[in-house]
Amino acid sequence: DAGVIQSPRHEVTEMGQEVTLRCKPISGHNSLFWYRQTMMRGLELLIYFNNNVPIDDSGMPEDRFSAKMPNASFSTLKIQPSEPRDSAVYFCASIITSGNEQFFGPGTRLTVL
Amino acid sequence: AQSVTQPDIHITVSEGASLELRCNYSYGATPYLFWYVQSPGQGLQLLLKYFSGDTLVQGIKGFEAEFKRSQSSFNLRKPSVHWSDAAEYFCAVGVPTGGGNKLTFGTGTQLKVEL
Numbered sequence: 001d002a003g004v005i006q007s008p009r010h011e012v013t014e015m016g017q018e019v020t021l022r023c024k025p026i027s028g029h030n031s032l033f034w035y036r037q038t039m040m041r042g043l044e045l046l047i048y049f050n051n052n053v054p055i056d057d058s059g060m061p062e063d064r065f066s067a068k069m070p071n072a073s074f075s076t077l078k079i080q081p082s083e084p085r086d087s088a089v090y091f092c093a094s095i096i097t098s099g100n101e102q103f104f105g106p107g108t109r110l111t112v113l
Numbered sequence: 114a115q116s117v118t119q120p121d122i123h124i125t126v127s128e129g130a131s132l133e134l135r136c137n138y139s140y141g142a143t144p145y146l147f148w149y150v151q152s153p154g155q156g157l158q159l160l161l162k163y164f165s166g167d168t169l170v171q172g173i174k175g176f177e178a179e180f181k182r183s184q185s186s187f188n189l190r191k192p193s194v195h196w197s198d199a200a201e202y203f204c205a206v207g208v209p210t211g212g213g214n215k216l217t218f219g220t221g222t223q224l225k226v227e228l
Contacts, residue, residue, distance in 0.1 A: 004156070031213045033215075033216075042218060042219070042220045042221060043203065043218040043221075045215060045216065045217070048210075048215065050210075050213075055210065056210070056215070091156060091157070093157075095213035095214070096213075097213055099213065100145065100162060100164065100207070100213070100214060101159050101162065102159075102213065102214070102216060104149075104156035104157040104158070105156050106154075106155060106156045107155075107156055
């Protein structure tokens with residue numbers, strides 16, 4: 001069991017660049033969540049998918065953020081253009097709909113200079 | 114809307130001492146409650162959860178938590194802390210959705226263990 005896989009683990013980019021974060025959920029899990037963790041705001045839910053369909057994106061901070069889940073085994077979170085205030089740790093989590101525990105990936109630490 | 118308050122940002126305890134981390138929640142219905150632990154540079158690991166039934170729940174690593182509806186609390190306890198318990202602890206309330214539970218987290222409590 002590989003768990004939730006996120007890549008890259010660390011990303012350093014310059015303001016204005018496009019950033020793409022990737023997540024592979026646990027096989028068989030059909031819901032996927034993207035979170036952002038910052039010192040100021042703690043852990044925030046950005047968006048979640050069920051059966052590859054976005055259900056609630058009310059936590060996405062602005063139009064610069066977008067997320068996709070083209071299939072059951074892959075999701076991306078894209079920031080374009082990136083800004084220094086986007087610097088944070090981004091977590092992906094997955095869950096089986098009939099279950100109640102979200103399994104978290106190790107996170108991607110994003111630094112926007 | 115649901116919310117979670119963890120009033121203690123930092124707590125320091127001596128190894129072998131008992132521990133209690135506080136968590137208060139606000140939610141209009143019966144809550145689903147969780148405690149997660151995050152070690153430095155790691156993701157979140159579930160310690161325990163409460164959905165219904167016995168209000169005292171046991172988790173991994175010797176942790177337990179008690180749900181008190183009258184106090185809207187779900188405090189985490191451990192009778193004897195080990196140095197490896199040093200980490201950040203998050204309480205969360207889960208709202209059922211079509212795709213599992215949508216979690217709202219508290220701001221976390223950083224635990225330091227003195228040897």
